[in-house]
Amino acid sequence: MSEVDRAAMGAAVRQLLGDSLGYLYSAALRVAVRAGVADHLAGGPLTAEQLAALGGVQADHLKRVLRFLATREVFREDENGAFHLTTAAGLLRSDSPLAMGSVVLLLTDELYWLPAGRLDDTVRKGTTVFDEIFGKPLFDYLADDEERGRIFHTALDDLSATEHGGVVASYDFPETGTVVDVGGGRGGLLHETLVKNPGLHGVLLDLAPVVAGHRLGADPAIAGRWQAVAGDFFSEMPSGDVYLLKRILHDWDDENSVRLLRACRNAMSSQGRVLVIDTVVPPGNDPDPSKVSDLAMMIVFDGKERSEPELSELFTQAGLKLERIIRTPGTLSIVEASAA
Numbered sequence: 001m002s003e004v005d006r007a008a009m010g011a012a013v014r015q016l017l018g019d020s021l022g023y024l025y026s027a028a029l030r031v032a033v034r035a036g037v038a039d040h041l042a043g044g045p046l047t048a049e050q051l052a053a054l055g056g057v058q059a060d061h062l063k064r065v066l067r068f069l070a071t072r073e074v075f076r077e078d079e080n081g082a083f084h085l086t087t088a089a090g091l092l093r094s095d096s097p098l099a100m101g102s103v104v105l106l107l108t109d110e111l112y113w114l115p116a117g118r119l120d121d122t123v124r125k126g127t128t129v130f131d132e133i134f135g136k137p138l139f140d141y142l143a144d145d146e147e148r149g150r151i152f153h154t155a156l157d158d159l160s161a162t163e164h165g166g167v168v169a170s171y172d173f174p175e176t177g178t179v180v181d182v183g184g185g186r187g188g189l190l191h192e193t194l195v196k197n198p199g200l201h202g203v204l205l206d207l208a209p210v211v212a213g214h215r216l217g218a219d220p221a222i223a224g225r226w227q228a229v230a231g232d233f234f235s236e237m238p239s240g241d242v243y244l245l246k247r248i249l250h251d252w253d254d255e256n257s258v259r260l261l262r263a264c265r266n267a268m269s270s271q272g273r274v275l276v277i278d279t280v281v282p283p284g285n286d287p288d289p290s291k292v293s294d295l296a297m298m299i300v301f302d303g304k305e306r307s308e309p310e311l312s313e314l315f316t317q318a319g320l321k322l323e324r325i326i327r328t329p330g331t332l333s334i335v336e337a338s339a340a
């Protein structure tokens with residue numbers, strides 16, 4: 001073996017070792033959030049001993065976890081052994097306007113963690129093992145378990161807050177008409193849409209326990225321009241002109257996705273638009289957030305992230321046609337469809 005081959009082999013071995021233990025990175029992020037490390041560093045750098053005392057954990061173990069996270073620029077250790085916030089660590093502060101701590105707690109929760117550990121079963125069977133582990137599909141589970149429902153919807157709310165400004169700024173909404181946010185959670189995206197487009201009215205549609213926690217009523221700027229509807233989006237689609245489906249279609253298999261798109265198609269006005277707001281899977285081998293999210297959708301929902309041709313095919317089956325794809329500043333794209 002040449003020197004070059006040996007070096008390449010060494011790098012590949014290191015990569016496979018690191019990747020096989022990649023789950024420890026998720027676990028370490030969870031430790032940092034649960035111990036409140038980013039919050040405790042808000043006033044300035046602290047040692048692992050100080051952080052451990054504040055977080056109620058063991059100093060030596062926490063130090064090793066933080067040293068590992070610092071290799072990914074989540075926290076930084078200085079030469080005196082004190083830890084500092086970094087840009088990523090700052091997002092783990094609970095008072096950050098863009099807060100990712102709740103997202104870490106959801107994505108490292110047993111809801112995702114247990115099905116992830118059984119990805120091989122999912123791939124062998126061709127279906128999620130979520131229902132087998134938790135006894136029912138995810139959205140039923142969230143509706144029945146108040147604490148898990150809170151964890152899920154708080155995380156989605158916080159994640160949405162990092163996204164909806166970029167989404168609304170990227171799309172030219174009509175001056176008047178009704179926007180329906182399909183599965184709109186607690187209404188963050190609809191709120192932003194109505195604030196930025198004062199001629200529009202909006203309908204928030206989601207399941208009853210979720211709609212019960214919406215926050216649309218708090219802002220006088222949108223008073224009288226919104227309605228919150230508790231219902232099943234497969235059977236009760238309100239009429240409207242623009243349908244927002246943000247992080248919705250990727251939760252469902254092709255058959256249910258077509259059902260949902262057809263429900264929008266049947267309810268929308270003649271000039272209506274359906275906006276599927278998801279990651280779009282690019283061709284090729286480059287890393288892309290869509291390829292990670294795709295596996296997350298596979299393990300908990302039987303959902304998937306889709307490529308442009310796959311989305312186009314779903315639209316065709318639902319009586320729609322793909323008009324254009326608009327990239328937003330984050331990981332999501334707006335895929336616009338009109339009546340075919």
Ligand SMILES: C[S@@+](CC[C@H](N)C(=O)[O-])C[C@H]1O[C@@H](n2cnc3c(N)ncnc32)[C@H](O)[C@@H]1O
Binds near residue numbers: 231232251
């Ligand atoms: C992944 S979350 C996305 C929430 C929001 N659009 C966002 O981007 O933050 C999916 C949403 O669909 C809602 N949902 C799931 N099944 C539903 C149904 N049958 N009818 C109405 N809403 C549903 C869930 O309650 C949840 O709020």
